[in-house]
Every structure is written in structure tokens, then in C-alpha cells.
Amino acid sequence: MEITDATEEDVETVKDVARRSMEASYALSPDAIEGILNDQFNPDRLADLIENEESVLLVAKDEGHVGGFVEAEINGEKGTLHWLHVATEFRGMGMGSGLFEAARDRLHEAGVESVRARELSDNAEGQGFFEYFGFEKAEQERIEIASEDLIVDIFAENESETEDEDETDSEPQETVETDDGTVHIDRSEELAGESGPFFVAYADEEYDEQYGFYCGNCESIVEAVDSMDRIECGTCGNLNKPDEWDGGYL
Incomplete structure (x- = not known):
């Protein structure tokens, strides 16, 4: 598995991965998923993320095929992970964990001191993922994407656990x-x-x-x-x- 910065050649594949991941894991209607895809993963927006120095868009490839991606945002000393998706046929390979850790490392390298992760509550299979990495559910908020009213769980990085991990350099x-x-x-x-x-x-x-x-x-x-x-x-x-x-x- 290889994790690299996304390029414009990956834009269409990123949207396809998001589609397959959401259809398999999200308790949303097909119309709602299509609306989110067109709003959040359209080619123009993804191309802007690739060019924006305050954004992180990484893809994970297996034998040259994109199987997952992660999107994060840098905002001064704060960083936010917005989307992480892995297509069903690439799950079980550690791709989700690899993408998360790579994005978190990239944020910290950019000077981010506090990392948060956002997860749609309708992602039935994603519950518990962020807690494994030492994140705690901090709050919920309502957002609107493509006229859909959605609930987002916001996870905050547990700074004490992060420091302990750095001190012990623990293996997975x-x-x-x-x-x-x-x-x-x-x-x-x-x-x-x-x-x-x-x-x-x-x-x-x-x-x-x-x-x-x-x-x-x-x-x-x-x-x-x-x-x-x-x-x-x-x-x-x-x-x-x-x-x-x-x-x-x-």
C-alpha cells in the first residue's frame, strides 16, 4: 500500500471511492448520497483542494489502484479531518488506519497542535474508529449539504494520550x-x-x-x-x- 498526495488524475477516482464507501456504510437515501457526492466531491472542489496549501488530500493505492482517500484542513494551530473513505473491496488491509495516521502526521508537521475529526452520524460502520486513535466525541452539530439536514459527530484529539504515544513510540x-x-x-x-x-x-x-x-x-x-x-x-x-x-x- 502506498499513500501519496492526490493529483488531478485522481479526482474522478476519489469521487467513485466516496460513492462506493457511502453506499455501503451510510444510512442515507440514494438521493442524499448523490447530493453529498455532487457537493463535496465534484471535480472543481477536489482540484481546488489539491492546489490549496491549507488543505490535505491524500490517496491510498494498492498495486496502483486508488482504494481510499482522506481530506483534512489546516486552520492555523487547528486541524480538521473532514472525510475518510475506503472502498469496500479495499477494506481489511489497514488502509483506513494508514490514511488517518498519515493525515494526522501531515497536520502536525504543518504546525497544527489540535486535531479534530468530523464524522456523519449516519455512518453506521464508522462508530468507534476515531476512539481507537485516542479521540473522544466532543460534540455534535447540524449541517446542511445539498439541502440535506445532517448530524455530524465531532471528535477531539486526546492530547495526553498523544503525548504518551510519542514518548513510548509504541507499535500498533x-x-x-x-x-x-x-x-x-x-x-x-x-x-x-x-x-x-x-x-x-x-x-x-x-x-x-x-x-x-x-x-x-x-x-x-x-x-x-x-x-x-x-x-x-x-x-x-x-x-x-x-x-x-x-x-x-x-
């Missing part, structure tokens, strides 16, 4: 104790869930023998998929549908 992996012993979680291998992401869990330190999955919503271990090839957390009900994850993890 961690461990969890189970009845079978220590299970190793690979945070770089992320799969989409309805209430939060799932991460691949391994039974060994070398990350060769898969044990199951780690639910990012309630921090429980899921040892297996069900008869319909779904990953479902028995503790909180977080669900990953078969078309949202890569069977190669098994």
Missing part, C-alpha cells in the same frame, strides 16, 4: 490474555465492523498462526466466524459482513 501491535494464553493483536490488519473495527489476532509472537479476531468496539476476542462466514462479537454484537473482509486472513 498489543497483547491480550485469554484462557489459551497470550494472544497478539495486529492493529495494522483492520477489518470493518458495524460498531467498530476488527483486528486480526495471532497465537504467536511472530504473527504466523491466526487465533481469531479482536473487537475494537468492546475489546473482546472473537475466536471464529459463524456458519455464514461472518465475524460477530458475542459480547457486543459488533458484526463484520462477509463482503467486508478478506478471506485470506483465515
Whole structure:
């Protein structure tokens, strides 16, 4: 996977990725999604973002194909992440996490001290994503896009946790104790869930023998998929549908 600045050649693909992501994850009508796409992801606006030094527009590519993107804004010492989308066929590769971290790093490199992230409440699969990175839901606001009245959740960066991460230079992996012993979680291998992401869990330190999955919503271990090839957390009900994850993890 490669994460780079978007170019004008990526404009149409960015809109297509947003369309596929929103159709799969947003509890909005087709007309509402189309309105948002035409307002927020039209070629002129995206081209302006690419040229604007106060904007960040990054794309993630896998074998040359754009699978996701992130848009952020620099406003003095404050930065705001507005949109992050990954097409369904590219989910489960850590692309969402990679884009988020790259955008956050870019904002901090530009002198931003406080980062916020905005998420439409209608994104049923995105809940819990920002909390994993140490963000906390700070407030809600109503906005209007293309005549649609929408509710936005605003997440604020937890500065104390950010400082701790910088001091420890922590790796994305961690461990969890189970009845079978220590299970190793690979945070770089992320799969989409309805209430939060799932991460691949391994039974060994070398990350060769898969044990199951780690639910990012309630921090429980899921040892297996069900008869319909779904990953479902028995503790909180977080669900990953078969078309949202890569069977190669098994």
C-alpha cells in the first residue's frame, strides 16, 4: 500500500471511492448520497483542494489502484479531518488506519497542535474508529449539504494520550490474555465492523498462526466466524459482513 498526495488524475477516482464507501456504510437515501457526492466531491472542489496549501488530500493505492482517500484542513494551530473513505473491496488491509495516521502526521508537521475529526452520524460502520486513535466525541452539530439536514459527530484529539504515544513510540501491535494464553493483536490488519473495527489476532509472537479476531468496539476476542462466514462479537454484537473482509486472513 502506498499513500501519496492526490493529483488531478485522481479526482474522478476519489469521487467513485466516496460513492462506493457511502453506499455501503451510510444510512442515507440514494438521493442524499448523490447530493453529498455532487457537493463535496465534484471535480472543481477536489482540484481546488489539491492546489490549496491549507488543505490535505491524500490517496491510498494498492498495486496502483486508488482504494481510499482522506481530506483534512489546516486552520492555523487547528486541524480538521473532514472525510475518510475506503472502498469496500479495499477494506481489511489497514488502509483506513494508514490514511488517518498519515493525515494526522501531515497536520502536525504543518504546525497544527489540535486535531479534530468530523464524522456523519449516519455512518453506521464508522462508530468507534476515531476512539481507537485516542479521540473522544466532543460534540455534535447540524449541517446542511445539498439541502440535506445532517448530524455530524465531532471528535477531539486526546492530547495526553498523544503525548504518551510519542514518548513510548509504541507499535500498533498489543497483547491480550485469554484462557489459551497470550494472544497478539495486529492493529495494522483492520477489518470493518458495524460498531467498530476488527483486528486480526495471532497465537504467536511472530504473527504466523491466526487465533481469531479482536473487537475494537468492546475489546473482546472473537475466536471464529459463524456458519455464514461472518465475524460477530458475542459480547457486543459488533458484526463484520462477509463482503467486508478478506478471506485470506483465515
